[in-house]
Amino acid sequence: MSFKTIFSLTVTHLLVGVIGFGLGIYALPILxxxxxPQANELSVLSxxxxxxxxxxxxxxxxxxxxxxxxxxxxxxxxxxxLGSLAPGxxxxxxLSPTFVETEAEFKRLKHTMKMVGNVNxxxxxxxxxxxxxxxxxxxxxxxxxxxxxxxxTSAKYR
Numbered sequence: 001m002s003f004k005t006i007f008s009l010t011v012t013h014l015l016v017g018v019i020g021f022g023l024g025i026y027a028l029p030i031l032x033x034x035x036x037p038q039a040n041e042l043s044v045l046s047x048x049x050x051x052x053x054x055x056x057x058x059x060x061x062x063x064x065x066x067x068x069x070x071x072x073x074x075x076x077x078x079x080x081x082l083g084s085l086a087p088g089x090x091x092x093x094x095l096s097p098t099f100v101e102t103e104a105e106f107k108r109l110k111h112t113m114k115m116v117g118n119v120n121x122x123x124x125x126x127x128x129x130x131x132x133x134x135x136x137x138x139x140x141x142x143x144x145x146x147x148x149x150x151x152x153t154s155a156k157y158r
Contacts, residue, residue: 025089036121042073042082045126049073053141053155055083061102061151068153070124072141079116079141080126090147091119093127095138096154103151106144119143 046052055068062068070083079093094113100106114137117127143152 036124037080037126039082039124042080042124042126045075045078045080046071046073046082049075050135051157053157055081055085055143055153055155057153059101059153061100061105062153066145066150066152068143072155072157074135074141074157077131078126078128080124082124084124085119085122085143085152087122088145088148088150088152090145091152092144092146093117093119094142094144095133095135096140096142097138099140099156100142100154101151103149106142106151107149113142114138 051074053072053074055070055072057067057069059067066086066088068081068083068085070081073080073082085091093116094110095116096106096109096113098105098109098112100109114133116129116133119125119127139158140154140156142154144150145152
């Protein structure tokens with residue numbers, strides 16, 4: 001085989017490997033996610049909500065791979081979403097005392113936030129939290145990808 005053929009085969013095989021690895025990272029959280037909560041369960045929780053907010057795709061820090069949309073309900077011991085998030089690994093739900101909508105803002109203010117729990121589903125979620133968290137100290141719900149340090153979405157609830 002000629003050098004040109006070997007080089008071409010090496011480059012194409014590496015490219016396919018990189019694309020496959022990237023698709024695997026994207027697909028794995030979708031394949032391993034537990035079943036999402038049903039809309040009727042979320043409807044019951046939203047009726048007892050202390051605050052509500054809306055995730056939208058038009059935030060400065062959101063893009064085609066990092067977004068959320070839907071109605072967020074904040075109750076005395078849970079935060080729920082009737083909507084969807086872009087799939088990804090290791091999502092965490094935070095409460096912030098300041099509205100943030102970019103990765104830079106999140107990183108700058110992370111020390112002022114309270115991590116509530118893990119988000120394991122991408123179509124609807126319910127995250128339970130300790131009643132010791134004072135919702136009045138915060139005004140924003142934030143979804144953050146801990147593994148890759150990526151801002152996903154946020155919503156101001158008061």
